Amino acid sequence: MDKIQTVKPSREARHDAPLKVTGQAKYTSDFNFPRMAYAVPVCATVGKGKIRAIDSSSARAMKGVLGVYSRENIGALYRPTKEASMDYRIDEARPPFEDDLITYYGQYVAVAVAETFELAQAAAKAVKVSYVSEKPKLGGKLEQEDLKKTDHERGDAAKAFAQAEVKVDHVYVTPTEVHNPIELHATVAHWTSPDKVTLYETSQAIHAQRNVMAQILGIPRENVQVITKFLGSGFGGKLWCWPHSAIAAATARKLNRPVKLVTDRHMAFTNVGHRPRTEQRIQLGADKNGKFKALIHDYASQSSMDDEYKENCGEVSGFLYGVSDVKVTSGVARRNQSVPTAMRGPGAVPGLHALESAVDELAIALNMDPVALRILNDTNDDQMTKKPFSSRHLKECLELGAQKFGWSKRNAKIGSMKDGDEIIGYGVAACTWPARRLDADAAVEFTRDGRVKISCGTHDVGTGMYTVLANIVHEETGIAKDKIDVELGDTNLPKGPIAGGSMATGSVVPAVVEACKKAKKNLLTAATKIQSSPFKGLKDDEIKFEKGLVTGKRGGKMDFASLLKKLNMSSAAGLASVKGNMAAMDKEKFSTKSFGAQFVEIGWNPLLAKLRVRRVVSVIDAGRIINFQPARNQIEGAIVMGVGMGLFEYAVTDARDGFIANANLADYVMPVHADCPEIDVTFLDYPDKEANAYGARGVGEIGLAGIAPAICAAVHHATGVRVRELPVRIEDLLAT
């Protein structure tokens, strides 16, 4: 165990750092074109009803305003195909302005387009919209009203729960959370001919964006090019197409000018998805020794009136622990609110808040240590799919985490641990995230100017894809990193995967490695065959490529650029296509999942009503770690996001009409630097050969998954207050 070290922050620069710090990295809203116009949408100010009339006369009369578009004059926008696969995924399927119906506050009802952004903004504000307003359905208890189903069932959970010797039965609530990446959603639409458009998008899924937008616009998909070079993060909110893209493209087509549309922060709360509110009842029963006997997880998530987004909260309940009798049921409660979407760790993150809080409550009911209780119920098999786990080290995560954290110093008595005026609380939770792999195509080229170019139509959300790929090719070829170029984020490149579900790195890396090997092989083969080559006639095993140099067995050494010139080649390329395992999950022999244990120390000062997370220890079992620095960044960032989920974040809906009352970065409270705890990250780093050739499983989501329940456990340990509805707020603790 001693050999496993905490990953220390490194100062090694990211591959794209020079571009970013010099302002040369082009984010979507940095793209500008001659004659470009600016679009600003007009948002509904009722939560439900019909548009009575839109008066745009004063807006249109403004000098420099190019048009105001709404249902009457936007032109044809079509409904796209909707399917669960990632090729045609869209959460808000209604094209903007399709009819006069308003189903949520903030819904787009019109758009103003003008010569400048400021003019477009003023024009949008001058558009007067009147409504026939109705009382919207908002708030209240969430029930499984629609899309009701049994997600998983084994044994007879109701009977087993009834017979369990020790049990807990509680409802846990997670609030509406908003992704809030710093970079706002944007589209720059540039029609290069009457039926051909280039869309600069803030997209974590450019290929889905292309497919869906082609349908919405009614043009062939090959006529749509989507480009996303850099993302100021997304957290899942930029995975699927949102209505502003269609508005930008439609107005650009109408005006025959490039159009830029950058949504504002208020729209980030209402028009581009959010993590929905959930209510989850957990019934967890055990025998008197702590062995789990029954788990019933019934949950409902809030959705919009028309769409199908369901937060998959029960996904992990079926496999995290060994328990013979399990039932998981789900449904959605429809409200007059905008459509939810995936947010970092969708399903598992709110689901684990409920499950892991219940485990903590059961540990207290059993008078057992919560770490020991989890270890007791560890399992080597995924009992949901009846397959062995490919590589599961949850027990080691818990044991090592406990050791690093100093869990043994914990006095389980509530409020018993103090530091000055602060009461200290310790909490722990397990976390998990499925490991899947997507199809990925990639190309690697050695070019005659002495550079290596990696191309893949995937994305760098800020997660370090540019760095990871440059490092991998550097390892494969020995060529200096400053001679390696990585090109991502363009549908004209070989098709890469979405940047979501912690799948991108593990999917792309094998394709790039294979493409690189092929490129090397193609170069060497050419070198042995072409007349002009100094290596002509050598056999395959008599020539090798090392550190950018081609060496022949009988002597002779030449850098690859000079060799390419000799061979009259512009480049030596390799293309690879590596299949994922999403389509054939059922056929897999193993269940591939990542695991982790997260330990949290909080401090509660009752005199000052001050609650802070003091430190977090995370031990993560995510297979082989490809690059420790960006991987550590992922876990750290997720932990800070978890502090937000645990203590601060919730979108406030005005119960009278659905207005989001804290739709800005001052009032929607998220952690600032001063809230960041001391963070200790450890990766077990056991390669998982079932996951992919690299043995890597992905680290994007898992770091968030155990933080909120661990915080709630720690708060309970310090104060005796069990907060089951997130976030933990000052007002919850003022009785202590």
Added chain:
Amino acid sequence: MQSFGYKKAGSLDEAARTGADGIKFLGGGTTLIDLMKLEVERPKALVDITALPLAAIEKQKDGGVKIGATVRNSDLAHNDYIKKNYAVLSQALLAGASAQLRNKATTAGNLLQRTRCTYFRDPSRACNKRVPKSGCGAIGGHNRNLAILGTSNDCIATNPSDMNVAMMALGARVHVLGEKGERFINIDEFYLLPGNTPEKETVLQPGDLITAVSLPALPAGTVTSYLKLRDRASYEFALASSAVVASIQGGKLTRLRFAMGGIGTKPWRNPEAEKVLLNGGTIQDAVAFFLKDAKPQSENGFKVELAKRCLTHSLKNALKA
């Protein structure tokens, strides 16, 4: 498009003579420009006063200090004389906003900082402060951050400033240049309760220019402190804050002023609550007296308890009780 005039005032007289009709004086602009972008503020013209000679912090002969209207919050907070003699003011300033905002924001501008009430800041919502007689969206709406003292049926908006709370506890005087020349307004009389005219926040008349704020000399043996409570550790408006200025001579409390922020429609002071302690009463009694008229809204009932802890802690520390 909303258009407005802009003029850089060359002299104090020129600034004071610009007339009152729809003009606003521009200092750091950290509130005003923000609210203009939101179309909450719609001045006809801005008169930029940052070039006027109002940026000095001048020690007075009696030991007091005169702070120019355009002294930046960061300069004031880090001034040695202020840190030594008026620590509460420095602490309050540094508890507010961010370093970047404090580098811009001015003393006079902070005095006139406007509420963060979400209904005030969104022109699509009803707000009596923004549009008189249009109604109050916050009553019965989202009001967790809003006031429990000094509210009316027309407005429950909080004064968001940290600095103003310290100014209140210090007994500041506001120097104003108006139509009839210079006058001085005691900070206790500067702010108005919302009543049925929440659009009127201070006693300033249209065209009045704040030129400085002066603080009295504090007797030897005076301790001052500021405490701010909020959800996160930084960059958030106060849920409750307290400023205490207490003079103890020969073991006896001789002079005491305290005020609270985050809970009142103006920086909140109650001299009668101070008298409870000056007359030998307990902190518990003084705090209870201070908060006795608290009227919570649907979401902010917890502020009564929070304010109690905040003020109790501050007074205990100041009085070493």
